[in-house]
Every structure is written in structure tokens, then in C-alpha cells.
Amino acid sequence: MSPHDDVIPRLRQALQAAGHPHALAALERLPDKGLAHDHLRLVGSGVLARIPKQSQMGWAAADNLAYQRACFERAAAGGHAPVCHGVLPPSAPLPRGALLVQAIEGRTARLPADLGAVARALAALHALPVPESAQRAPLLDPPDPLRALCEEIAIQAGHLAAAGLAPAVARRIDAEGQRLQKRVASHGRPTVHLIAFDAHPGNFIVQPDGRAVLVDLEKCRYGYPGLDLAHATLYTSTTWDVDSHAVLTPGQVVAFYRDWAQAVGPVAAAAQAWHLPLRRAMWLWSVTWCAKWRVTSGARASATADGEDWSGEHSDAALVAHVRERVDHYLSAAVVSRVIDEFAELEREWSA
Structure with a gap:
């Protein structure tokens, strides 16, 4: 069994609980290529969910999201980084929360x-x-x-x-x-x-x-x-x-x-x-x-x-x-x- 088999319904639940405008969008899990996040595309929305598996910086879950949000917001000013669209705070379905960022096509x-x-x-x-x-x-x-x-x-x-x-x-x-x-x-x-x-x-x-x-x-x-x-x-x-x-x-x-x-x-x-x-x-x-x-x-x-x-x-x-x-x-x-x-x-x- 993959450690990510339930990540789609968990993200769906968190989006619905937050009243997110794309809560009903189809969700597509991207191939597992990194040791720190799962990545799921909110199909048709231009948004990508980054769901932490851990904090490489050693932060608590909420602090990890705040740190990552600051990273994206500051780097985006240079025009070569995704825009941050918001945060799903830590919750029962997503204990480490999620960062919602611009999905980059290419x-x-x-x-x-x-x-x-x-x-x-x-x-x-x-x-x-x-x-x-x-x-x-x-x-x-x-x-x-x-x-x-x-x-x-x-x-x-x-x-x-x-x-x-x-x-x-x-x-x-x-x-x-x-x-x-x-x-x-x-x-x-x-x-x-x-x-x-x-x-x-x-x-x-x-x-x-x-x-x-x-x-x-x-x-x-x-x-x-x-x-x-x-x-x-x-x-x-x-x-x-x-x-x-x-x-x-x-x-x-x-x-x-x-x-x-x-x-x-x-x-x-x-x-x-x-x-x-x-x-x-x-x-x-x-x-x-x-x-x-x-x-x-x-x-x-x-x-x-x-x-x-x-x-x-x-x-x-x-x-x-x-x-x-x-x-x-x-x-x-x-x-x-x-x-x-x-x-x-x-x-x-x-x-x-």
C-alpha cells in the first residue's frame, strides 16, 4: 500500500471544511518525487496543493506552513516563483496542513x-x-x-x-x-x-x-x-x-x-x-x-x-x-x- 492512498479524500475534506472555492475540483496526485511533500493538482483551478510529509527545517506544523508561505511570497516578487494562494491550516484530515500555490505549467x-x-x-x-x-x-x-x-x-x-x-x-x-x-x-x-x-x-x-x-x-x-x-x-x-x-x-x-x-x-x-x-x-x-x-x-x-x-x-x-x-x-x-x-x-x- 502506498503511504499516499488516502491523500485525495483527506485533501478534499480539508478543502470543504475551509469552504475553499475549488473544494469540488477534481484532485490529481502528482508523481512522488520529493521527500518533503505530496503534490496534488486542483484540476482546472490553476492551484497546486503542497502537503508536507515533514518539515525539513524542523518546525512545528503551523510554523512550517507560515515559513513556506513567506518563502513563496518573497520569491514570487522576482517573477520566477509560483504565487502563493493561501494555506489550509493543520487539521484532523491534514495534520501538517497544506500550502496552496500557483500550478506552473511546463x-x-x-x-x-x-x-x-x-x-x-x-x-x-x-x-x-x-x-x-x-x-x-x-x-x-x-x-x-x-x-x-x-x-x-x-x-x-x-x-x-x-x-x-x-x-x-x-x-x-x-x-x-x-x-x-x-x-x-x-x-x-x-x-x-x-x-x-x-x-x-x-x-x-x-x-x-x-x-x-x-x-x-x-x-x-x-x-x-x-x-x-x-x-x-x-x-x-x-x-x-x-x-x-x-x-x-x-x-x-x-x-x-x-x-x-x-x-x-x-x-x-x-x-x-x-x-x-x-x-x-x-x-x-x-x-x-x-x-x-x-x-x-x-x-x-x-x-x-x-x-x-x-x-x-x-x-x-x-x-x-x-x-x-x-x-x-x-x-x-x-x-x-x-x-x-x-x-x-x-x-x-x-x-x-
Whole structure:
């Protein structure tokens, strides 16, 4: 039995209880492609329901919805994100509630052909005016985003010992962690902007006019654009989603950063020197997440509707198997070496 067999009647009940104008619309569940949400189309309404399976940010159910709503509302101002149409609060049929957003029509990004469109979509997000500090809540806005990222990575790295890594892999991950800690201890930081922090290519839909739309925005925060640029082009991102799977060359990666710089304008100058350090940091975040998922995904699903929960019981077996295969691949010695070798190639490209 699928863990989602009853999601259509549960969403119907929640829509009717809320008196939603499309409560009687036909409901179509989209293929299970993510570990954090079920997605259901309200057919003919232009609305998509995002029903959380968990909160990747660790929030309580209502706080999770409020955070996601803020993400969509702020990102939509850049013209490359869905409009938020409202919230179904946590209830008996939907213990984690649901976010109702604009249904974007199009196809998954294809690489490398759509790299320019993805770069322009991210540039539109990063170029948005940054509110005064008092106006940035509820989105994460740490006083030192680099230190906060390092601390987040350290928490995930707490699972490395139990993840069964090859000794050579553990050593290389540890060396990258030490490199990041030295960077955190140094002076200087890039400028802060609104970022997605989940910009892997599978999260973009390309519309018929060629415009790329970033459709998964639950992790937005105020941080460094270089993290998004890395997440869009790292091997661990471009080979994650079956529909957008591609292995980029260093030249294609450099061209992507160049397209972003041209589209984002003045923001690019301050970001240039940080492209490689933030690319290393984003990869480190990704592989420590892989270790965390490997260790925690076998647990039973939580009985509470609040917080983080990576249990494989929340997702279709095919998705869990795909994620397990990808995690094993990314934590292999060959792939770790491949990514670190690419860092060296990009360093030569950017310093030439």
C-alpha cells in the first residue's frame, strides 16, 4: 500500500471544511518525487496543493506552513516563483496542513540546454531588494550566515560515524570540513541576499516561453547567492533528479556562473571571489545530508505532525529506492574524488 492512498479524500475534506472555492475540483496526485511533500493538482483551478510529509527545517506544523508561505511570497516578487494562494491550516484530515500555490505549467529543466534559464531565474531572486533586518522574519537571517551554515553542516556530520563510510571518504569529508572552519575563522564575507537554498535543477520547471520557475521554496533564507549557484550545478545536484539528470563539464559550469553574473548585475562583483569556497561548502552540506539520510531513513515514521522526519515510510518505495541509490553513489570514493577534482579544475578556470 502506498503511504499516499488516502491523500485525495483527506485533501478534499480539508478543502470543504475551509469552504475553499475549488473544494469540488477534481484532485490529481502528482508523481512522488520529493521527500518533503505530496503534490496534488486542483484540476482546472490553476492551484497546486503542497502537503508536507515533514518539515525539513524542523518546525512545528503551523510554523512550517507560515515559513513556506513567506518563502513563496518573497520569491514570487522576482517573477520566477509560483504565487502563493493561501494555506489550509493543520487539521484532523491534514495534520501538517497544506500550502496552496500557483500550478506552473511546463517541463522539468533539461541540462545543459536550460542552464541559462536557471541562471536567470536565480539572478532574479538574488537581485531582489533585501529588507531591513527587522523585516526579514520569519525567514532565517543569522548574523553570520557562513558560521550558521558551518554549524548546520556539523550537526549533519554527527551522522558520519554511523553512515558506514569508506575510510578514504571520511578523511576527505573531514578535510573539507576543516577547510570550511578555517574560512569561517577568517575575516570577510560576501553580501547577503534572499536565496533558495534548494536550487537543484529538478526543482525548476521551464515554461513554454523558456522562462524557468523555481517551484520548491521551503528553505529560503537570507544568505549567499553562491550557495544557490553551487546547488544548481554540483554533480550531486545535476544527477539527483531522473528527469533533469546531466553531468556538466567545468566549462559548462563556468558558463552558468557567467550567465548569472550578466543577469544579476552589480551583485556579481562581490560574489565572484566566493564562488569556489561556497561551492565546497554546499557540497559538504549535501554529502553530510546524505549521511544523515542514510542513518535516519530506516526509522519508523513519527507519530507527531511536527518537526523533521526522514522516515522512508512517508514516500513511495520507488522514490526511497532512488534516493538510497543516489546517496550510496554520492558517498562513494569515486564520486567524492570526482567532485573534489572538479574544485581544482574550477579554481584554475577562475584564477586564469
